[in-house]
Amino acid sequence: MRRTPLAVALATGTLAIAGCAPLPTAPQELPATFIPEVEAPSPWPEMPVGEDGFTVVERVAVRVSAVTCDSYQTGSAWVLDENTVVTNRHVVEDAVEIELTSYDGRHYTGTSSVLDATADLALVTIDGTFPEAATIAQDPAEQGEQLYVVGYPEGDILTTTPATFQGQAPETLGEGQDDIDVLWAEIKQGNSGSPLADVNGEVVGVIYAGNDGGGASSVTHESLMDFLTDESTHEPNEAACSW
Template sequence: MRTAARLTAVVAAGLVGGCAWLPEPPPPVPTSVVPSVAAAPPLAAAGTQLSPDGFDAAQRMAVRIRNIGCGGLSTGSGFALDEHTLVTNRHVVADSAELQLSTYDGRELAAEATSTAGLADLAVVRTVDPLPAAPQLADADPQVGDAVTVVGYPLGRQLTVTDGRIMGAVTDPLHANLGEVLVTDAPVEPGSSGSAALDAEGRVIGVVYAKNADDMSFLVPVSTLRAMLGDDTAFEPAPTCG
């Protein structure tokens, strides 16, 4: 498939900032921190590929992430892996002094420890407080044409669900992952980095980490996620900015 040369990681610089197309540098980030607020009511399940039960499970496992770094504030998304572990992107938690986590119902969670993978744009965050629900990981990567639903917090705002199809696989154009990544036409925005990509049964088939100028989204495949989680040496404690 044709892949645009210009890509960007979809993490938002500030709550209202955008992200620059690589290789241009990102815009300046604010130096002040915007206080957390309760999440807006989640979108209804109508119009998505998920069943009502699948939608309820998806919104309960999605987590909004605010990365308070020494240079400012950025936002991303994540999803529960188990009661006290969530998955997101390495670049979402990079250079962090503090991570603020919140659920679809506005509940704040305390982060305990963060680890990042060396061979994929993945990170795991341990939480002090229990996460509402965790999804099932798919046994295998999806095929071209399979349905995909992305659940996350674009721009650090309300929970959003977008649908699309798997368009193919390509060697990671950002060189952030080892091997191939998946391409989907499911729309994402800055702040969607770390969102779960689900199949029609609500199982995780990938993790959003980037998009290109043609609005194609890129996913770390579930096979890579499973391989990283099964390797005791894959994750190391994340460095902080201060």
């Protein structure tokens, strides 16, 4: 009986000490908000679009209709500046009449043209003024890059066709020509002269040939820049029909 208080004290002390270990703590202060600041996701890469829903490349893609002394042919072109378009040499060579139609149906007439001596390129000057022009990329395309061919296959409706850049290869269709870009793209006759554009809508080449297997060729960015900057390579495009 005499040790009871001591035992009680010991027991109480033990309980108190034992109870300290797992004592719950007070909750932390709540944050001002549970909604974190997040960066807006970067949009899926798509070609810039103009006010009317057409991409910047579609807006400068032009349908070409050329009449030579013995044939009628259609192709594509793109606006270089307010009164000049770029197309293929084989689209307008020996043409006596060149008519151009914009994506929205405006008509222009080609008044003169020059051809490139080394690549399948030509410049056509028109009788009017284009409202906008294409932007040429600073650098050429890279292997595997997603590109777009924008033109008028078979002289028909404006079409944007995806393309994948494969690399460069020697030109085998003509002699002494520059190297060419090789692509995977389903193009058709009439796509000749189409701008080959990157996802930013900047021109990196000019389509000039294709095959049924999904292969296509374009004039390289380098050849294009050489043609545009070196007028010594320009040849006049003159034709006179006997009839």
